[in-house]
Structures are given as structure tokens and as C-alpha cells.
Amino acid sequence: MKILEAQNAILTNYEVYSHLTEQRERYAQNKHRGPPNLETVVREILQYFHTPPGPLSHGTITYTPECIAELIERLRPYDLTKAEVVMLFNHRPQTVATLNTIIEDLEDRVSPEDQEVLIQIIIDVLGRPPPAQEQGADDTPMENGGS
Known part of the structure; x- marks a missing residue:
């Protein structure tokens, strides 16, 4: 087999997620199992x-194909x-510091x-992450002063 067009399309994590969940549903509807490796x-x-x-780790996925x-x-x-653009979609940066890690020579x-404005566009289109995701580091046991 010969590859004619390498990287013809770049997919976002959401597009891959959607494809895989649809494929899994098709197999379930047809009562077929895919190959074990797949x-x-x-x-x-x-x-x-x-x-x-x-961004896809929340309970409900707020992305749509229109996003x-x-x-x-x-x-x-x-x-x-x-x-x-794909990295901005996949990572949904909320600060300029994070944006700087994604866009070269920002x-x-x-x-x-x-x-x-870029950060605001991302928030407008993709939304903010839920508060539970932002807290993460607040649960460290170091506050009690014990080791």
C-alpha cells in the first residue's frame, strides 16, 4: 500500500472522540464486536x-461540530x-500564559x-471549564503542616 497524501486532514480531539463513539455505537447496534486490538x-x-x-474530561461535553x-x-x-487552531481547540486556553505555549512567537x-481578544474568542466559542477543573491543586494535604 502506498500513502498518496500524508496528513490530508488534521482532526481535533473532539472529532476523534465523536468518530470513535459513533463507531462503538454502530458495532453495538449491529451486535458485532470489532477486532480485539481495535x-x-x-x-x-x-x-x-x-x-x-x-476539555473532554467533564461529565457532559459541550462541544458541537459547529464550534x-x-x-x-x-x-x-x-x-x-x-x-x-487545532491546539487551541484541544486545550481551550484560559490565560495568555497558556496561549503563549500554544502559539509560536505570540x-x-x-x-x-x-x-x-483571542482568549475571549476561545471562551465565547468553547466556554469556560467547570469550576471543579480549576480547583485541582487546592486539595493538597500540605496545609495541615504535617508530614
Whole structure:
């Protein structure tokens, strides 16, 4: 077999998640089991998506297929690469510091005001993470002063 077009499309985590859950449902409706290796890979990928701190790890998934198109359209004026847009969708950054880890040469390419606008676009389209995800580090036992 010869690969004609390598990386013809880049998928977001949400698109992969949707495809795998639909495939799993199709197998269940037809009362067929997939190949054991495929079932293992699908189970492990879905388990990864449900592991915090990922945006898909919340109880309910708030993303829709329309979110992807809307995010792409609203980010178009900022001349971001396809990979950067996918990472923004996958990671849903909430601060400029996090945004800086995703977009290469952020300070040179995007003004400080536009950096805040980018964060606001992401929040508007994808929403904020639930409060439980933001707390995480507050549960450390070090506050009691004991070891």
C-alpha cells in the first residue's frame, strides 16, 4: 500500500472522540464486536479523553461540530496555522500564559490587546471549564503542616 497524501486532514480531539463513539455505537447496534486490538485502542483513547485536565474530561461535553467552524472563522484574522487552531481547540486556553505555549512567537505575531481578544474568542466559542477543573491543586494535604 502506498500513502498518496500524508496528513490530508488534521482532526481535533473532539472529532476523534465523536468518530470513535459513533463507531462503538454502530458495532453495538449491529451486535458485532470489532477486532480485539481495535477495541483496546478505542477504549484506551476514550479513557484518555475522559482523563482530567482535558476539555473532554467533564461529565457532559459541550462541544458541537459547529464550534469548530465558528472558532476557525473567528480566528481567521489572526493568521494562525492549522495546527495552532487545532491546539487551541484541544486545550481551550484560559490565560495568555497558556496561549503563549500554544502559539509560536505570540508576542511578535499578536499584540497584547489581541492576545486578550483571542482568549475571549476561545471562551465565547468553547466556554469556560467547570469550576471543579480549576480547583485541582487546592486539595493538597500540605496545609495541615504535617508530614
